[in-house]
Amino acid sequence: MRVLIAEDETLIRLDLKGMLESAGLEVCAEARDGVEAVELADSAEPDLAVLDVKMPRLDGIEAARRILDGRPMPIVIVSAFTEKSLVRRAAEAGVYGYLAKPFREEDLLPAIATARARFDQLSAVREQVDSLAEALAARKAIERAKGLLMQNQGLTEQDAFARLRRASQTSGRPMRVIAEAIIQTLGA
């Protein structure tokens, strides 16, 4: 697993990196502030991020929010500050864990394991949501393409549908793809 770490204090950053590497994780990027963290979350393609809160330029919670907007991943916050307002902001931003500093290696690893597992679970459910949306979109596209064929080619409904079906069968492409091509050609 590739981990991005963001921490402005060099010693703590080295310490964090050591902990993660000794647990067999790869630290693929090290950020020294929130802006760097957001950039590296995109370019270094980490599987997970561990972010400090108080950092120059952009704090870790706002960085988490921007990272999740761009390229969702499980995020664990580490901070010496655990006031309710900060914790709630972090929870609302979408983080999976929030550990008080100073922490031990044995605190960090289970937080990473639960974050990763629950994130994967949510991603799987979200993919299902997307494929349902896709099924509905397919229905709409086919209906629209059929209507266009009837209108433009003077076909009966039955013939219009048969033509769509035949195009799908002979081309080996899903009917949605055929329907969308027809909409593009005739619907403009």
Next chain:
Amino acid sequence: MKILIAEDETLIRLDLRAILERHGFTVCAEARDGLEAVELARSTQPDAALLDVRMPNLDGIEAARRIYAERPLPIVMLTAFRDRATVDKAVAAGVFGYLLKPFREGDVAPALYAAAARHSELLAARRRVGTEQPKRIDVDLPSSSGHAWPVRIERAEDGSLDVRVVQP
């Protein structure tokens, strides 16, 4: 937020209650073993649970699994077990957090807030899917003439969707 705590050691249980109340949580139930935890999760309808692992009658991970199966809620484990196998078992049971004993007070409330937020996000996504996503959907494609075409939408192995007419 109403919290169920399960911990067989009285002193730790009292300590946990005090910490939670200090942070504005309500402790709605205290269980002394895993079986009690499962029963109290059912009868007191907590918003989240904080469970020890090693408890009499039923361990906390199995309790978490049963609680989750009955009514999903965010669960955070609190345990002295740091070994990979126990963590993995807890993760597989569906827990949202895992704190090690001796625990630091500063970790308890943040773990619960993060767990609750991510859990409600997961529930919301699940509600949008319905219970289980069917591999196949049969629909009638309505038409302007009032005629309906039976259409089958199927999901292939690679997740892509294909739409076919069931009968001409």
